[in-house]
Amino acid sequence: MKLLIVNHSCTVSVVQQFYAEIEQQTGWELTIVMPENWKDEYGIRRKIERWKDFRGQIISIPVWRSGSIPLHSYRSFFVNLLRKLNPDFIYLHQEPYALVTLQVYLANYFTIRKPISFFTWQNILKRYPIPFRQMERWILKHTDVMFPGSYSAEAVMREKGYTGQSVLMPSGIDPAIYYPRSNTLKTELGAQAVLIGYVGRIVEQKGLKTLLLALNEIRSLPWRLVMIGAGEYESEFDAIAQQLNLNDRIQKLGFVPFTETPNYLSAFDLLVLPSETRSSWKEQFGRVIIEAMACGTPVIGSDSGEIPHLITATKGGLVFPEGNAIALSQKLSELILNPELRSHYAATGRQAVLSHYTNALLAQRFAETVKNTVEFDPRSQRSRVQSFPSL
Template structure:
């Protein structure tokens, strides 16, 4: 089976592990069309191409990039004119990593209708807040809802948003994952190591970094932070105020991240909810944590996790960690103190997190789930008589509400 995946935007490195896992299936061939991706993603594509003969990646130019508007919804891709991209053989299934309202999603669906009308399509969905985009994005969203065969939300909340916004088609929840070959428990640390709270991500106000630093100071514990952002100066000031107790590392590749996680006694994701205005200044977009992938990575390493009650953090953590009210520094300090003073609880959460990560979020399990969905769609489509498929194509060509 030949699967074509399209993806846009700079924050795409975490999909590489999924592509790697998919390519390990001997009867699955994978082609990726990508635009506006990072240099790291490009290097990873080259590595996958060397490792898997059945993997191909085509880097496409874009007409409008994320850097111009600040949002991936506005990315427009150059697919190669009327002849379309060079994809051979034709795909059996097309999977779009991008929300329904994205311009690139609309482009891909039009391309499928023109070049691969019999290939079923699936669409990723992560939005966990009902966002009312300005025109023309609602039209693009409704067009996608009509055209795709199945949508694959990453959480139950994302599925509920689809229903609220009017999608009535098939769904299968497929979460983000973790490569348990890389993210795995390290040897037990020296028992003399001080209790250390960790954070991985962007140093931004909505990530709750400053709340974490205040809570750690209340508990009088060490801190390890990995990442960077607009709060770099605040983090540096905290490090100077507590010399040797606050350690900061820059962005690192995921192959190096497990060694940094191993320095942590607990990982915290203290996210806050904000309203973003980076597409049009008069359009506020509520932002809640859509998943919190670093939580899964920490759990896979046997690190206990603590998260705020924002967005999908409680869903990802489940019963394998502790939750506190977002923005409540005292409550966060209470959770940290509990883990510091009760090693048995910390050990129980470590074991529960490891079971949850390997049982629910391992990329190989997620690849299996995707493989089943795609094969079922392909088999159902191939079971439809050719005249019926031709009639469907004619109806498709008459559908020009948005494509005109």
Template sequence: MRVLMLSKACVVGMYQRKLEELAQQPDIDLVVLVPPGWRDPDRGWMPLERAYLEGYDLRVTPIRFNGHFHWHYYPKIAQEIRRFKPDLIHIDEEPYNLATWHTLWHARRSGAKTLFFSWQNIERRYPPPFRWGEQWVLRTVDYALMGTQSAAEVWQAKGYRKPLAVVPQFGVDPVVFSPPERPRSGASFVIGFVGRLVEEKGGAMLLDALSQLDGVWQLDVVGDGPEKENLMAQAKQLRVADRLTFGSLPSTRMPGYYQGLDVVVVPSLTRPNWKEQFGRVIVEAMACGVPVIGSSSGAIPDVIENAGLIFPEGDAAALTDLLRQLMRSPDLRQTLAQKGRQRVMEFYTQAQVAAQTAAVYHQMLKID
């Protein structure tokens, strides 16, 4: 089968590993269209990385309104469809944006089967024209992939009645994201935080929790965003600024970052229009044998299950207590490291995600 995928997410090199795995599945000829980069509102310019390119064709295509999540689209999608003549078009976009509408319109004219992907786990009502476009997509598309069961429930509540499957958008490569050859040694207890520096990611609450943690520790933050200056000021006020580092890393250097940590904290906070959708950081850290402490927001408990520790979101004292437990117990850290790695190997590798996605493709082409 000839599969055309459209994905701005796949400008990230690590995400391309799934594409290699997908191309290795039986009877799949894969072409993936990506923009030259994506201008993320929080992370800034994210240029295309070329990391994993075996077995499929990665093509760069122009994008209009780059960085505008609802309005961006790919003006040459019709030409690409005519050029490749796909049996199936995988639109790696949410159903309420122009890129999905535009691609689906041209896909219908070609006769190709279509699917979209969604992480949205809170029911939102958009104003026109987004609501109109969203409903048209739900009526017109052949299949939907959902990142979590809660996302599936949201779209069914909004009227989606066609086939769907719950499959993560990406997994991890357990060879790249792997435990260090030797256990980390050092006097300081190293805590990691990865993500956008925005209020809902819980950075301020994490600093409150750390300010009550005794002993020798440091926090290594990877990420950027509008809350950075506020977090730095808060750290100074709490007198922990000398224990913090802020920085950014390309995706290819993230495994080494995780391998230098004792724990990763995912302290996300639910907001009226957002709750944690998956927490890719969780599976990356667990794959590297790093214990994870996560809040109760959104999908975090479902991803971690019994392979990590959960605290009530927003409860700084509870987070301090869990950090203290891990800090004092190398045995607990080792147990959670092993459980986390095992959970990733069972559910969240790129190979498993690719196999589940390929199974959906085969099912779709049997749909009348």
């Protein structure tokens, strides 16, 4: 079996770990196509590196509009590449409205016509302008299987008219990377206080103002906030913290490599994710939730997007109404004052993640779906006569 993956996220080597897991389980021949010149959200060009366990072929191709997830496109028609590789299945880790998705779908339509699929986090029903609306409609019509990251994302695609096969594919973790660790970070960060961790972008919609207001309500309790991440909201966050006289209880670490993040997640007594829904965004999953739980850390999250469903399913923490600082302060107090409850949520959450959210389990689900789709593909009997697809 030959599988072609097109995924800009694979410019971060650890993302390839999922595909390495598929290789190990199946023995299939995998090829990953990724941008040669991808820029991250900070405008820094990523260096292409191979994940240590991935054995397949990596093809890097220059792209236009580097850094734009929906608008970037490869400087290739993919026609010759598809003919050369002749994969049995094509997987795009891209939204159905993205230019790259149309680019590869069209190349497949005009050449090998093999089973093809996409991934989606799209959990808000949006009607895109022309021509993106027509592009998305055509993609949905010509998709063999869809991999939504959440049930709400699947519901959006159904509302948009997708009637085909759908297989849930949430984020997963590698237990060899994310596990409880014994280290000295707890002492370095503040052993006398309950460590509240935040890991993610420092942006307004992550609810960080609400977090500061909540912490101000419980300033008499023994807590310390540790922030990992960077973003455009930092100056405003600092100003609010200074106004509330909380600066001396907050430690900002900035960017931390993913290889070091599990050390901090293990050192935290609890993690908070106070995201707040906006008209064009709500939390799609909250990967840091399962990462923290895998490291033995309970979580407090808002009820934005997928967060409450994930915390409820894992039973690894508490949920509060988004934007409600008083409610968040109450949840924080509950865990700060009750170490036994923290331990309970930590144990329950970790077990749930290991049972349902590991890369190994998700890779098995993905591989079984691909195998069944290829084996029962009716196009093996179809005519190869082609016409221009109407958008």
